[in-house]
Structures are given as C-alpha cells and as structure tokens.
Amino acid sequence: MKHVVRMCDLSFDPKLFETFHCGTALDDLLSSHRGLPRGVNYMIIGDPGVGKTTIILDMLANIQNRYPKARILFVSAEMNEIDLTVYVERYPKFQTLPILFVESDFDNDVHNWDVVKEVVEQGWDIVAMDSFYELQGIIKDEENIRMKDAESWLLQLIKKQNKGQNNRRLNCTFLTIQQVTKSGNFVGSNRLKHSITAMMELRLENPKNIYSDRFITFSKHRRGDVGVKLFYNLSSTGDVSFDEQRFLQDRHIKHMQSEVAGQIRDFADQFDKLFTPD
Structure with a gap:
C-alpha cells in the first residue's frame, strides 16, 4: 500500500493556492479564483496571426509589473532577438522580461536540451514556451531521437517543475504555445492533450477574415469556466485591450x-x- 495515498493525509504550502493577477479581465478567465494558478500547465493554441505570442507576453509583463520578485521566463524557439525587437517597439513593457532564445545550429555540436533543462531547473514561478512543437523538433534533431521521445522529455521536465522539483522548490506554471493544423486543430499526441490543466484557444470570430474580432476561450479547463469568450484588441500600442x-x-x-x-x-x-x- 506504499503507493496508495489519501488526500486527507497530504499537505501543501498555502502559497501553492495563491494566484498571479494580471490586472485585466483575463484574470476572471484564467481561473475561478481569479488569476493564473501556480503549478499548472496551460496550453495555448490558435490560428496563425491571431496574436498568441503577444497575449502571452502581455500576460507575463503585467504579472512582472505587479509581482516584481516573481521569477518569470520566456523560452523563444520560434523567434530570435531581431524578431522580438518588433514586439518591444509596440509594447515597451516586454523589454524587461527574461528570455531564453533557442536556435538550432547544425554546423556545430549544439545541445539546446541541456541548456533548456539547466535553466528551467533553476526554479521559476512561470515559464512560457513558444512553441512546444518547435522546441520538440529542435530536441529531436539535435539529440537524434524520435518526436515521441522529445515530447516525453519535455513533459517530464514540465511535470517535475509543476511539483516544485527544482533548485528553488517553486511550483512552476507553464504556458506552452502550440501549433495547429490547417483546420485549426491541436498538434500533438493524446498524451500531451491529456496532461495539460487547460487548453486556451485564441480564435477569430470569422476564421476566414483575419480582421474579424478576436477572442480567448477555454475548451478544457480544470480550474475555471469552459466556453466563455473574452474579446481582445491588438490595435493599440503599449497594452492589449480586453472587452x-x-x-x-x-x-x-x-x-x-x-x-x-x-x-x-x-x-x-x-x-x-x-x-x-x-
């Protein structure tokens, strides 16, 4: 019976059940307790150009502003320093976010997995990845393993961080942006889909019109409401605006x-x- 437990016999640090507030209407959507929970794994999907990276960076910057001591990390496997400069010009508050850039270098014997693992295991309150699929592909190619194995490596790392198995014993929350198929469906295995706490979807009200209204909704949510829409606008400079x-x-x-x-x-x-x- 050593592997069997009762919930009444378990104890947790009360801090684990505190949330990070963004200070926007997004807080009400992120969880029923308002704000982003600790130790969870939220996956973000959406159509190309809908603003997935902008929404996540805006969320991170707002949390950083309200919680200066919070350890926040953005892992960029899709965009390099030059690409993100454009984002910083429109949203200056992004410039103070700690960023780990991950790029393939086939001319040299580079192992980005070792770098990602070492940095993440330092202990963070929130880690955002852009994107899971791109990082998974880089690990697959550099380590000469299957995509399935690369996915397992990343999931194992994420789950350990959720439980606070890092240098600072922080219950890390992951915000992982994931790519979608042409039909807008989630890319990844059933194991990946079932392992996440919530699936945040960024959609166009009219999928055929890139200029139509955009909204955030959850199709899976163990911590909050499913199906409620939060419309947002990226036209202004400085902050994402929510309706x-x-x-x-x-x-x-x-x-x-x-x-x-x-x-x-x-x-x-x-x-x-x-x-x-x-």
Missing part, C-alpha cells in the same frame, strides 16, 4: 444556460419517476 463588458455578458449567459439545463434535467428525472413503475 470586459462583453465578457461579463457572455459569462452571465453561459451561467444562465447551465442553470436552465440543470432545471430541465431535474424536471425530466421527476417526470420519469412519476411514470416509471416500481
């Missing part, structure tokens, strides 16, 4: 729909009892 009023209305409608569905189920059960013989 809080529209979000509150959408959440209210979803809760009303849930209550009505529950009442219908209760009525159906009572009806069955009346006409079902003993």
Whole structure:
C-alpha cells in the first residue's frame, strides 16, 4: 500500500493556492479564483496571426509589473532577438522580461536540451514556451531521437517543475504555445492533450477574415469556466485591450444556460419517476 495515498493525509504550502493577477479581465478567465494558478500547465493554441505570442507576453509583463520578485521566463524557439525587437517597439513593457532564445545550429555540436533543462531547473514561478512543437523538433534533431521521445522529455521536465522539483522548490506554471493544423486543430499526441490543466484557444470570430474580432476561450479547463469568450484588441500600442463588458455578458449567459439545463434535467428525472413503475 506504499503507493496508495489519501488526500486527507497530504499537505501543501498555502502559497501553492495563491494566484498571479494580471490586472485585466483575463484574470476572471484564467481561473475561478481569479488569476493564473501556480503549478499548472496551460496550453495555448490558435490560428496563425491571431496574436498568441503577444497575449502571452502581455500576460507575463503585467504579472512582472505587479509581482516584481516573481521569477518569470520566456523560452523563444520560434523567434530570435531581431524578431522580438518588433514586439518591444509596440509594447515597451516586454523589454524587461527574461528570455531564453533557442536556435538550432547544425554546423556545430549544439545541445539546446541541456541548456533548456539547466535553466528551467533553476526554479521559476512561470515559464512560457513558444512553441512546444518547435522546441520538440529542435530536441529531436539535435539529440537524434524520435518526436515521441522529445515530447516525453519535455513533459517530464514540465511535470517535475509543476511539483516544485527544482533548485528553488517553486511550483512552476507553464504556458506552452502550440501549433495547429490547417483546420485549426491541436498538434500533438493524446498524451500531451491529456496532461495539460487547460487548453486556451485564441480564435477569430470569422476564421476566414483575419480582421474579424478576436477572442480567448477555454475548451478544457480544470480550474475555471469552459466556453466563455473574452474579446481582445491588438490595435493599440503599449497594452492589449480586453472587452470586459462583453465578457461579463457572455459569462452571465453561459451561467444562465447551465442553470436552465440543470432545471430541465431535474424536471425530466421527476417526470420519469412519476411514470416509471416500481
């Protein structure tokens, strides 16, 4: 019975259940306790050009501003220093975020996996990866292993950090941006899909029109609501703007729909009892 436990016998540091607040309407979507939880794994997917990297960097910068002592890391496996300069010009608050750039170098015997593992194991409150698939591919090529194995290496690292198995014993939260297929579906194995705490989706209201309204929603969420939409705008400089009023209305409608569905189920059960013989 040494492998069997009871939840009542386990104890956790109360700090584990504190959340990081962004100071925007996004807090209400990230969890039912408001803000980004500790020790979780959120995956972010969305159509090309919808602003996945911008939304994540904006979230990190806002948290850094509110929690100066928080250890935050952005791992960039898709964009280099020059690419991110454009982002910093539009959003100056991004310039103080610690960034680990990961690039393949086939001319030399480079092992980016060793660097990523060493840096992450230093202990961080939040680590964002852009993107999981690109980093997975770099590890596969450099270590001469299968994509399946590279995925396992990354998942093992993430799970250990979630549980605080690092130099600072910090329960690290991961925000992993993932690529999608042409049809907009998640790229990755079922194991990867089931291992995440939540799936955040960034979508266009009209997928065929890149200029249509954009929104954030969760299709899977162990810590909050599913299906509620938070619309956002990237046209302004300095900060991402969120439509809080529209979000509150959408959440209210979803809760009303849930209550009505529950009442219908209760009525159906009572009806069955009346006409079902003993």
